[in-house]
Amino acid sequence: xxxxxxxxxxxxxxxxxxxxxxxxxxxxxxxxxxxxxxxxxxxxxxxxxxxxxxxxxxxxxxxxxxxxxxxxxxxxxxxxxxxxxxxxxxxxxxxxxxxxxxxxxxxxxxxxxxxxxxxxxxxxxxxxxxxxxxxxxxxxxxxxxxxxxxxxxxxxxxxxxxxxxxxxxxxxxxxxxxxxxxxxxxxxxxxxxxxxxxxxxxxxxxxxxxxxxxxxxxxxxxxxxxxxxxxxxxxxxxxxxxxxxxxxxxxxxxxxxxxxxxxxxxxxxxxxxxxxxxxxxxxxxxxxxxxxxxxxxxxxxxxxxxxxxxxxxxxxxxxxxxxxxxxxxxxxxxxxxxxxxxxxxxxxxxxxxxxxxxxxxxxxxxxxxxxxxxxxxxxxxxxxxxxxxxxxxxxxxxxxxxxxxxxxxxxxxxxxxxxxxxxxxxxxxxxxxxxxxxxxxxxxxxxxxxxxxxxxxxxxxxxxxxxxx
Amino acid sequence: xxxxxxxxxxxxxxxxxxxxxxxxxxxxxxxxxxxxxxxxxxxxxxxxxxxxxxxxxxxxxxxxxxxxxxxxxxxxxxxxxxxxxxxxxxxxxxxxxxxxxxxxxxxxxxxxxxxxxxxxxxxxxxxxxxxxxxxxxxxxxxxxxxxxxxxxxxxxxxxxxxxxxxxxxxxxxxxxxxxxxxxxxxxxxxxxxxxxxxxxxxxxxxxxxxxxxxxxxxxxxxxxxxxxxxxxxxxxxxxxxxxxxxxxxxxxxxxxxxxxxxxxxxxxxxxxxxxxxxxxxxxxxxxxxxxxxxxxxxxxxxxxxxxxxxxxxxxxxxxxxxxxxxxxxxxxxxxxxxxxxxxxxxxxxxxxxxxxxxxxxxxxxxxxxxxxxxxxxxxx
Numbered sequence: 001x002x003x004x005x006x007x008x009x010x011x012x013x014x015x016x017x018x019x020x021x022x023x024x025x026x027x028x029x030x031x032x033x034x035x036x037x038x039x040x041x042x043x044x045x046x047x048x049x050x051x052x053x054x055x056x057x058x059x060x061x062x063x064x065x066x067x068x069x070x071x072x073x074x075x076x077x078x079x080x081x082x083x084x085x086x087x088x089x090x091x092x093x094x095x096x097x098x099x100x101x102x103x104x105x106x107x108x109x110x111x112x113x114x115x116x117x118x119x120x121x122x123x124x125x126x127x128x129x130x131x132x133x134x135x136x137x138x139x140x141x142x143x144x145x146x147x148x149x150x151x152x153x154x155x156x157x158x159x160x161x162x163x164x165x166x167x168x169x170x171x172x173x174x175x176x177x178x179x180x181x182x183x184x185x186x187x188x189x190x191x192x193x194x195x196x197x198x199x200x201x202x203x204x205x206x207x208x209x210x211x212x213x214x215x216x217x218x219x220x221x222x223x224x225x226x227x228x229x230x231x232x233x234x235x236x237x238x239x240x241x242x243x244x245x246x247x248x249x250x251x252x253x254x255x256x257x258x259x260x261x262x263x264x265x266x267x268x269x270x271x272x273x274x275x276x277x278x279x280x281x282x283x284x285x286x287x288x289x290x291x292x293x294x295x296x297x298x299x300x301x302x303x304x305x306x307x308x309x310x311x312x313x314x315x316x317x318x319x320x321x322x323x324x325x326x327x328x329x330x331x332x333x334x335x336x337x338x339x340x341x342x343x344x345x346x347x348x349x350x351x352x353x354x355x356x357x358x359x360x361x362x363x364x365x366x367x368x369x370x371x372x373x374x375x376x377x378x379x380x381x382x383x384x385x386x387x388x389x390x391x392x393x394x395x396x397x398x399x400x401x402x403x404x405x406x407x408x409x410x411x412x413x414x415x416x417x418x419x420x421x422x423x424x425x426x427x428x429x430x431x432x433x434x435x436x437x438x439x440x441x442x443x444x445x446x447x448x449x450x451x452x453x454x455x456x457x458x459x460x461x462x463x464x465x466x467x468x469x
Numbered sequence: 470x471x472x473x474x475x476x477x478x479x480x481x482x483x484x485x486x487x488x489x490x491x492x493x494x495x496x497x498x499x500x501x502x503x504x505x506x507x508x509x510x511x512x513x514x515x516x517x518x519x520x521x522x523x524x525x526x527x528x529x530x531x532x533x534x535x536x537x538x539x540x541x542x543x544x545x546x547x548x549x550x551x552x553x554x555x556x557x558x559x560x561x562x563x564x565x566x567x568x569x570x571x572x573x574x575x576x577x578x579x580x581x582x583x584x585x586x587x588x589x590x591x592x593x594x595x596x597x598x599x600x601x602x603x604x605x606x607x608x609x610x611x612x613x614x615x616x617x618x619x620x621x622x623x624x625x626x627x628x629x630x631x632x633x634x635x636x637x638x639x640x641x642x643x644x645x646x647x648x649x650x651x652x653x654x655x656x657x658x659x660x661x662x663x664x665x666x667x668x669x670x671x672x673x674x675x676x677x678x679x680x681x682x683x684x685x686x687x688x689x690x691x692x693x694x695x696x697x698x699x700x701x702x703x704x705x706x707x708x709x710x711x712x713x714x715x716x717x718x719x720x721x722x723x724x725x726x727x728x729x730x731x732x733x734x735x736x737x738x739x740x741x742x743x744x745x746x747x748x749x750x751x752x753x754x755x756x757x758x759x760x761x762x763x764x765x766x767x768x769x770x771x772x773x774x775x776x777x778x779x780x781x782x783x784x785x786x787x788x789x790x791x792x793x794x795x796x797x798x799x800x801x802x803x804x805x806x807x808x809x810x811x812x813x814x815x816x817x818x819x820x821x822x823x824x825x826x827x828x829x830x831x832x833x834x835x836x837x838x839x840x841x842x843x844x845x846x847x848x849x
Contacts, residue, residue, distance in 0.1 A: 135806030140824075141540035141797050168596060168769060172571040175596065175769040176800045182770075183807055191769045193602065195593025197569040197609070200582035209608055210593065216601040380579040403538065408572040408799075411538045416583045 001035055002027065005042050008051045009120065010061030019068070026068045030157055032121045044122035048328040050271050055296025059274050060120070062285045062292065067116035069284060070109035074159030077105035079229045084110055084149075084166045084174060085281070086409075088192070088371050091218060091233075093241035093282040095165070095225070098233045100284075106231060109158055110149045111281040114437060117148075118326025119274070127151035128438055135180050141406045144438035146177035153185045161187050163228045165221050169194035169214060170377040170409045188228060190221040196378055203382030204352035204373045211372070215364035238363060244286040251293035252279050253349075258300055260342035260394060264309025266300050269320075269341045270328030276347070277325065315340040316458035319390050321414065322402040325436040329444035334400065337448060337455040342394045346376055350386050380413035384420045391425050398458045399429040400451065404436045428461070430454045472684035473662060476669055479677055484557045486674075490517065491561060496621050499562030499587070501548070501577055502671070502708070502734040504762065505594050506566050507610065507754045509633035509743070512675065513625045514617035520671030521559060522735060523551050524710020527827050536580055543795040543826045544708035544734065545573035549580035552587075558672075564588045564620060566613065571767045573798065590616050596769050598760060607755040614751065630750035634743045636679065640670055643682035644739040647689060651728040652785055656695030658685065660704065660727035661717040667736045668711045700725035700846045703787040705778060707766075707794040707801040709735035715825055716793050719836045723843045729785040731763060731778055733801075738762045766800035775808050779816050788846040789819050791839060796826035819845050 002023065006016050016023065027033040032041060049056045073080050081104060083092040092108055099106030118124045124144075131147025132138040134154060152158035164182075168175035168191050178189045194214045198207060226232050252275050259265060259272060275293055283289050303309065310332075317340045324330045334341060353373045359365035375382025391399055399421050403414040418429045432450050435441040463469035491497050496516040500506040511518035523529070524544045532550035533539075539546065551559040567578040569591050578591050592609030595602035614625050644666065650657035658666075666685065670678050702725045704716060709732045720727055730736065741761040744753040764772035782790060790812060794801040802824075809820045821842045823835045 135803045136799075137802055140799070140802055142799055142802070166769075172767050173799045173803075176767060176803045179769050179771050180803050180807055189769075191597070193596050193769070195569045195595055195605075196572075196575055197591040197593035199591060200579070200589060209605070213593075213595065213601055213605040220599070220601075380575075381582065405538065405540050408541060408576075411540060412572060412576050413579060415537050416579065420583075 002038050005038055005045070006064070008042060008045055008057065008060070009064045010057035011064070022068050022072060026071045029071050030067075030117060030121065030123065031155075032123060037121070037123075041121045045120045048119050048270060049274055050268065053267070053271065053296060053299050055292050055294075055299055056271055056274060058288065058292035058295055059278060062278060062283060062288050063112065063116050063274070064120065065285060066107070066112035066283065069105070070107065070112050071157060073105035073109065078103040080105045080109075080159060080161040081225055081229050081231060082107065082109050082161045082164045083282075084108070084164055084178065086167055086169070086171050086174070086377065088167065088218070088367055089245055089280065089282055090238065090241055090367055093245050094233050094238045095231065096282055096284055097241045097244070098231050098237040102231065104229050104231045107284055108281045110145075110152065113152055113158060114145060114148050114326055115277050115281070118437070119277075119328065124148055124326050124437065125440060127155070128440065130154055134184070136177065141408075143171075143173040143177070144406050144435060146173055148437060150177060150181055153181060160185050163187065163225055164189045165192070165225060166190070167192045169371070170196055172408070190224040191217065192221055193217040198372070198379045200381045203375055203379040203385065204355065206369050206372045206378070208358075211359070211365050211368045214368040214372070215362065218364045218368070235363070245282070247290050248279050248286065248293065251290055251297065252276070255293060255297050255300060256343065256347050258297065258304065262304045262309070263340070264307075264313045264315065265311050265335070265340040265342070266303035266309050267296075268310045268335055269331040269344055271296070273323055273328045273331060276323060310335050311338055311340045314462075316397040316455070316462050317342050317394060318398045318400050318458070319387070319394055319396045320344045320400045320402055321387070321417070322404055322410070322434055322436070324434055324442075327439055330402075330434060330442070330447045333444040333448040334451060337451060338459065339451075339455050342396065343390055346374060348390055348393065350375070350389050376410060380416060383413045384417055387417055387421055388424050391421060391427055396427065397462060398454065399427055400432055400454070401429055402432045402434045402447075405433050405441055406435055406438060428454065428457060470662070470685060470688050472681050472688060473665070476665070476673070476681045479673055480669055483672060483674075484561070487517065487519070487561055488557070491563075496563045497561045498564055498566060498617065499559070500566040501568065501574055503568055503570055503574070503594075504736070504738040505568035505570065505758055506613075507637070507758050508671070509630055509637045509754060510610065510614050510617060510625060512633045512636070513629035514614075514621045515623040516617060516621050518671070519558065519561065521548060521551070521562075521565070522668055522671065522711045523556065523558070524708070525713030525715070525827055527829060529554075530827050536584060537576060540797050541576050542573040542708065542798040544710050545577050547827070548577045549584060552581060552585050562587055564590060564616070567591045568594050568609070570594045570765065571800065594759070596767060598764075598772065603755065603760060606759040607752060610751050610755055627748070627750050630754075631745060634745055634750060634753065636675060638742040638745065639679055640675070640682065641737065641739040641742050643679070643686055644670065644737065646686055647682065648729070648739070650689050654692065654694045655699060655701060655726040655728045657689040657692055659721070660730060661714065661721070663730070664709060664717075664735075667732070670737055695726070698724070700789065700843055701728045701785065701787045702726065702789045702791055702842075703728070703782045703785060704730045704732075704791045704793060706730065706732045707734065707798045709793070713825070713827070715832065715835060716791055716823065716839070719832070719839045720791070723840060725789070725843045725846065727791070729781055729787060731781065733765050766804040771804070775804075775811055778808070779812060782812070782818055783816060787818065788849060789842045790821075791842065792820055792822045794822065794824050796824055817849075819849070
């Protein structure tokens with residue numbers, strides 16, 4: 001029943017056979033153990049990703065393995081520690097590294113569940129409906145990621161953890177829901193705390209006082225994780241984690257560099273989205289991820305060499321401010337309008353982000369500083385400067401300021417951003433409502449319709465500039 | 470009450486008085502509500518603090534959509550509309566102080582920075598009460614002090630601060646005395662009038678407000694005790710703006726009175742005074758403004774907020790709770806889910822949640838809900 005789905009996700013017959021008990025338990029727990037649900041998943045995963053690419057299948061396999069590990073961690077591990085983003089990839093990966101070979105499951109379980117249940121199984125809407133009944137009222141722009149999270153506990157899909165390390169550096173809703181869940185489901189949480197009080201004009205020189213406070217909450221949280229689970233995150237774990245992250249990030253940067261420079265755009269941003277998701281979450285299978293990315297790079301190069309692409313050669317280029325996360329269809333919809341997307345969201349690194357740290361002798365302060373130099377995590381003013389840089393650096397013809405209605409940190413500066421980009425670059429900019437996790441708030445069809453006339457303007461502008469109109 | 474009438478007159482003239490003072494060189498310091506901005510430091514610097522607290526009208530919501538997405542706390546998102554709409558009070562400040570509690574207040578600061586011409590100072594309000602959090606908040610107050618010294622050219626001395634703390638304590642003590650009079654006599658002062666006093670205490674001349682509070686205190690002590698059959702209600706609010714009368718307009722037409730309020734934004738916290746001894750007045754201010762107060766729903770962990778609210782409901786013999794929150798204020802909506810169950814289980818007190826985006830159409834459903842609460846209280 002599920003063989004074809006798992007083959008689409010890169011599993012061999014032998015692996016499917018070997019993993020049969022785990023696969024069947026997982027499918028039952030997530031409620032996708034019927035023919036209809038499997039057929040829906042097969043259709044869904046292929047509408048999100050180009051499964052003919054081997055690199056994509058290799059990465060989907062990682063996602064599927066992470067989903068199974070998360071769901072079965074209740075019976076396969078004695079203790080569980082979850083890291084809940086948004087936040088600090090090196091810390092999350094260090095936790096994963098520290099947990100290897102122990103009886104502690106350490107991972108970003110929530111993230112892999114919404115990734116897999118959204119992009120593969122297409123079952124998150126049902127969870128969103130449930131989450132809305134548990135303190136996150138419908139129609140009130142509650143974070144759908146956390147609505148899903150609450151429902152995962154309620155449905156017993158996600159085992160109750162020993163402790164959760166939750167990041168409240170740039171997000172209020174995450175820790176607020178975490179508090180509710182600790183009360184409802186009986187576990188402990190520890191928080192990375194921050195107040196995002198960076199002065200306007202200060203980015204990227206992040207205030208030392210704030211960096212110290214943010215870093216102090218990492219230290220306190222790590223100590224609490226050790227007390228509750230015995231998981232001791234050492235310097236060696238952090239070094240190993242940084243190496244793994246570096247390799248994945250380098251691969252990702254190579255891939256988006258190739259895509260942004262190529263004309264025509266060789267592969268869809270929907271497929272790049274898969275790499276983005278795994279890179280952002282951290283992984284228990286870093287080697288598999290690196291191999292998958294390398295394969296995707298190889299396949300992308302073949303397409304570039306062959307001159308084939310997902311948009312016509314010479315298509316107008318747009319920067320898109322948001323990736324939808326539980327389905328990738330909006331990116332395909334934009335590309336179907338004949339618009340190339342060289343870069344999205346926070347893909348690129350502004351030169352300021354890569355400056356050397358001011359705190360080389362303090363790992364946690366250094367990581368805090370690095371995290372907050374990503375302006376979308378800290379400063380509206382920094383975001384404006386990032387968007388301006390991205391638009392100019394990528395020589396785009398327009399900006400699609402797509403914003404997530406249910407994420408206050410991310411949607412906050414977007415109206416200001418439209419005004420600023422238009423004034424600072426003169427580029428046509430359009431605001432489009434969407435969402436990262438809740439497909440009930442948008443559809444790729446609606447987005448396509450909304451952007452259609454904008455695309456025509458960009459094409460006409462391009463012809464006008466070339467004197468061919 | 471005579472004192473209230475005098476206060477209304479004072480408030481109606483206040484903006485033009487402040488404009489004259491500003492023209493004479495006095496610095497006006499605006500700040501966002503929440504109780505994290507010690508007015509004592511502003512006064513000690515020789516400036517005048519005013520809390521920007523307008524709200525309650527649908528037009529400001531519509532106007533705000535020009536500047537920001539709509540998915541933010543109704544009160545917070547409308548603040549830019551008053552500035553850009555030319556509101557006299559909102560255009561008075563030489564600087565806006567924004568203690569950052571959550572994304573909604575960050576939006577106020579960002580909007581004023583981008584669209585306005587007023588200088589903005591932010592300082593963070595950490596979300597726990599640990600040692601490093603306390604130190605961080607105190608550090609924010611030190612920055613505020615320095616900024617105000619630079620703005621006014623006046624040195625904020627410890628002596629001046631302790632003097633201002635004494636005045637602040639007088640205001641807090643009087644507000645507490647007036648509020649707590651409702652324990653025994655719900656007719657002592659209506660919630661609408663107490664809210665007016667609260668709002669006025671952040672806008673009126675400080676000596677005038679002390680005199681007014683003393684006069685009100687004296688007047689209410691002479692008031693006859695209310696009908697004992699009237700129901701007693703506690704209101705818990707996320708933000709209660711000056712002009713937001715939705716709950717008052719409804720409850721005043723029932724046989725219930727609001728006899729205690731916990732208002733996170735819009736009330737000056739008055740349960741605890743600031744220590745007047747010692748050699749570090751900023752530390753004393755930090756202790757009271759950050760530590761000794763009912764935690765907010767954005768705190769993590771939630772701390773003893775809910776236990777303290779239940780304790781107050783019992784202390785004031787409340788038979789029901791109106792939980793009033795702004796639309797899109799996530800933390801309040803999330804906590805309401807758990808608190809209503811806790812309130813029912815631990816105190817057998819029913820609660821209704823009212824949510825507002827300042828839309829006139831909300832009044833009907835809100836009336837039904839509040840009237841139902843009062844009926845349930847009668848049945849209990």
